[in-house]
Amino acid sequence: MTEALIPTYNRLPVAFSHGSGAWLWSEDGTRYLDALSGIAVTGLGHAHPGVTRAIQEQAARLLHCSNVYHISAQSALAERLCAHSGMSAAFFCNSGAEANEAAIKLARLHGHRRGHTCPRIVVMERAFHGRTLATLSATGNPKVQAGFEPLVEGFLRVPYGDVAAVAALFDRHPDIAAVLLESIQGEGGVIVPATGFLAGLRDLCDRYGALLMLDEVQSGIGRTGRWFACQHEGVVPDVMQLAKGLGNGVPIGATLVHGLASDLFGPGLHGTTFGGNPLACVAALAVLDAIEEEDLLARATALGARIAAGLRAGLATFAEVSVRGRGLMIGVVLPRDCPELALTCLETQRLLVNITAGRVVRLLPPLVMTDAEADDLVTRLLAVLQPWLLASRPEQGVA
Ligand SMILES: Cc1ncc(COP(=O)(O)O)c(C=O)c1O
Structure with missing residues (x-):
């Protein structure tokens, strides 16, 4: 961070040094799962x-x-x-x-x-x-x-x-x-x-x-x-x-x-x-x-269906949530604004996602993900969303 940059972005507190496929490594050597692809840019993953x-x-x-x-x-x-x-x-x-x-x-x-x-x-x-x-x-x-x-x-x-x-x-x-x-x-x-x-x-x-x-x-x-x-x-x-x-x-x-x-x-x-x-x-x-x-159109379809199904299954008890999108353009629509969740995913799950339109967790994963990485993505995201949703329920006192 430096004051020599015009602050047009609210940046998350991490800087990456290199990547491979669906993974990025921060300058301190921590590994992150990239479910955002630099906002739909690195569809082939890093260092293809x-x-x-x-x-x-x-x-x-x-x-x-x-x-x-x-x-x-x-x-x-x-x-x-x-x-x-x-x-x-x-x-x-x-x-x-x-x-x-x-x-x-x-x-x-x-x-x-x-x-x-x-x-x-x-x-x-x-x-x-x-x-x-x-x-x-x-x-x-x-x-x-x-x-x-x-x-x-x-x-x-x-x-x-x-x-x-x-x-x-x-x-x-x-x-x-x-x-x-x-x-x-x-x-x-x-x-x-x-x-x-x-x-x-x-x-x-x-x-x-x-x-x-x-x-x-x-x-x-x-x-x-x-x-x-x-x-x-x-x-x-x-x-x-x-x-x-x-x-x-x-x-x-x-x-x-x-x-x-x-x-x-x-x-x-x-x-x-x-x-x-x-x-x-x-x-x-x-x-x-x-x-x-690499037949990546078919992979995008299959991976998208796999991730959406995993998320729907894991969120089935939360009627207030919906999962929408097509292929590897996926949005998890939450019941209230959730600007903090990108940081929570980063810090607690080493997972890169983005929040758009206030209450939509946006996933734009690379088309080259393996099935195991897609399942890992779902596990990490659910580990953040499930407790957040429980805490958001009116009976928990956080309307
Ligand atoms: C649909 C769409 N159009 C245009 C743009 C602008 O692209 P750029 O940031 O490369 O100028 C974006 C960027 O997010 C976009 O999502």
Whole structure:
């Protein structure tokens, strides 16, 4: 800890020196089970041999050369992502917020092309899209926005999951250029929409000529058991935003386009110095290789079911608790706010988890966990949750 850092984070009292698979070691040599993956980033676990080798080899050859030249690894990565997603082309950047910024710019270009001078974008309550000015304006959390007004204008907000509310907006506003949402809400509390929601939005966007823009920054790259969470519903968007798990820790984001969004960006309309550099792209290619070779989509499905079942069994006597999510994006919804539980898990169980939306314990474990590690995760978490829930019951005097 040092005062030389701007305190934008409330950090937990530990610093890690190295990791392997689902485990991290602190600088004092203590071992922790990582059920968070750096918030959905290290899906292949720490120090994955394939990613490490790819980075080492590339680092010895060429880190960076600029997007004014062709970059073979970038072209290869774009083709691989398009093949897995059904999208047509990719723009590479460095983060989820940047991937969403590009999407918002695409929506505005699309609106202007249709003759609307102030194109609007429909966004969702409880959404999280990033911390830049446009993405925090799209985010549905007043705490993220407070103090940064004036917000970027042009966003219309509806409840997540409500197709009829979006349809009503389309009826009222002819200048809607796009609908932007997470396929599964992460920061909002691991909220999986009802079947038919994404397909319903796809139909509406088709009917009104608007872009469907799916933020798969947290839910993408295999985490839910498919390459992308929208594939559970067979929906292909016009724009798809990726980051987090794509580089397994090497910063990289991507905005994929399809359909009406395919020909909006041309030379000079968007850019980045670092985005899609050779180092980041070979890391991401190694991530895709590992997901395919190690059959990690099936593992995410199986591990997710195993962890959720273990938690449901261990919490069966607590009717006030629910376990929700898809694959390895899991939320344990508690009856009251529990900001202290991340520290309790860290200190008493050497387990890394995160609390989101006040009362949701969020688990984003690596896709490479063994069954024994998944069971260990459940045991450690239950050892914290069961006594906490008993102490929270009104008859215990802690309402
Ligand atoms: C769904 C979603 N979109 C965007 C972001 C922002 O990504 P980044 O922090 O890489 O800018 C996040 C980060 O948590 C996210 O979960």
